Amino acid sequence: MDNYSLKTIMNKPERLAPGHRMCAGCGATIAVRAVLRGLNEGDRAVIGNATGCLEVSSFMYPYTAWEDSYIHNAFENAGATLSGVETAYKALKKRGRLPENETFKFITFGGDGGTYDIGFQSLSGAMERGHDMVYVCYDNGAYMNTGIQRSSATPMYADTTTTPVGKVSNGKMQSRKDIANIMAEHHIPYVAQTTFTQDFKDIHKKSHKAIYTEGAAFLNIMAPCPRGWRYETSEIMDICKLAIETCYWPLFEVENGEWRLTYEPKKKLPIEDFLKKQGRFKHLFKKGNEDLIAQFQEEVDRRWEELKCKCN
């Protein structure tokens, strides 16, 4: 892994074929392709998927974009469904019904709705039982498939269709749930938070590690949604960079209980830099709303200090 080369990994065969129906510039498919590049060539995989944009746009009968075996069951049970698949693998291996030299890996994808909210119990159960699988949350911070409703991953003050900004509303009133922390508290072997960086090294390394760590692993990937966040699709890499540099979305991993920052900004940027590029926070920049931004900054700072504390 130390001889990481963007060119080499980008030349690996794609395991999510083009031609699916996801939006141009969607963060979810970038996340999926990055995670699947973490698989060693020659290893097979079964991919799970909670209901959401990714599922309804990538497997529309009679076409599938998935090169590997794939199962979508429902919205709230990607964790449980894949734990059944992984257990079947154990049973079939044990009983000699699969060739000994065949290796299957188990990766399931869910949006923040399917992960933080409706699928939370199923995810928690699967992680606690220690199935040898990776649960990947592509976190775009709202229920995008149904049209940008708030989730418990939605940041404070975001304008969504169920927390609309209005005469007496400044958007979502609560700050987001810290799912990576909650998963780490399950004491599973590997948890990481990542997003897209210029060289894709962080997400690649973490995906590979998650897939090849024995036992349950969880990846939380910030996957911006141009429709929901309201920014120009071409700006996705800038948005991700600002999320990292403002410490809104810190990059870290928790390996067997050891917390580690995988990137620390030299100079933490003010949260405005991240917020102002997105239409969902436009109202925060109206005159008189300065205190809202200050509150947002305070929460980012608090969580960043807490994280640094864990990582030291």
Next chain:
Amino acid sequence: MDMKERMSGNEAVSYAIKQINPDVMPAFPITPSTEIPQMISTYIANGEIDTEFIPVESEHSAMSAAIGAQAAGARSLTATSSAGLALMWEELLLAASNRLPLVLALVNRTLSGPININCDHSDGMGARDTGWIQIYAENNQEAYDNFIQAYPIAEHEGVHLPVMICQDGFITSHAVENIELLDDKKVKKFVGEYKPEEYLLNPGNPVAVGPYSVSNYAMEAKKNQEIALENSKAVILEVAKNFKKISGRSYGLFEEYKTKDADYIMLIMGSAAGTAKQAVSELRAKGMKVGVLKLRVFRPFPAEEIAEALKGCKTVAIMDRCESYNGNGGPLGSEVTSALFRNKVMIETVNYIYGLAGRDFTVDEAKAIFKELEEQDVSGRKVEQYKYIGLRT
């Protein structure tokens, strides 16, 4: 070697599972089916079987994991009751529509509320339109025999549907009765190996399960599923025929007890059929021509066969151990009368609701029902078409 034993219904089903040794069993405890996952876990803990047990955190996850395991190519099952089945409801539909031949041991218990742990059929009836085959047992022997027949029915190439094997909570699940158990080898041979055609863990042949389907395709998927359910009727009978060869015990879509010359027939499902048969024996001794039609297969619903079996009688008492809150009767009441009408069998019917939430159903009550049918017929006494029996006064 076949052997005679004494067992409860839960023990009997667990014993059948042990003999089959399925690949994967996810389960979550709920009264009165809890003993089944407990017993399977004990068999595993003692090395008697090597089924992979998944101690899931809910019934929804139990059915979700069973679906995942079955789609992956493993023979799977779970067990539940009441609220557990209700929590699985969405997943029941997915198991059937994905055409996965998994099996569920249902120990019938009433649905809340009020919360109550005892038997009625509201859980099974609540899942009656989920696309599952449903087979009901009168006693522990039938629960055992039905379970052994479940996989050959579910996995049949013309079916590929999940099967629910139902027995009455406590009355059957916990009462210890005599039972005849089949030899292990016989059971293994009868059930055979699971050989799916397409499955997730088929190296080099990836498959995608659970598509989004637009209106151009979804309707055909639903129709094909319906055809499979219709096909299952013949398969259930064929499997029963083969089962008779190894057990000597006969099963059909329903059992007819002294119905051939009967004026009045009680159509009933589950353990109360035994009570009804006792009433019939006592009334027959006094010269009354009465009989029992005990429904075994509720899904697919044997409408034509029931109409044919009832056409010679004057009145049928349709016994529902479930209220369906439609203001017009219970589920069996609705389906049986519709079967009679569609097949032009214009006999009298009375739909009785009995035994809800574990309320006792006695031989005296069954006898009183037959007498009521006779009075209605002979003296023209008006009887409500839909009524409760056994209510407190």
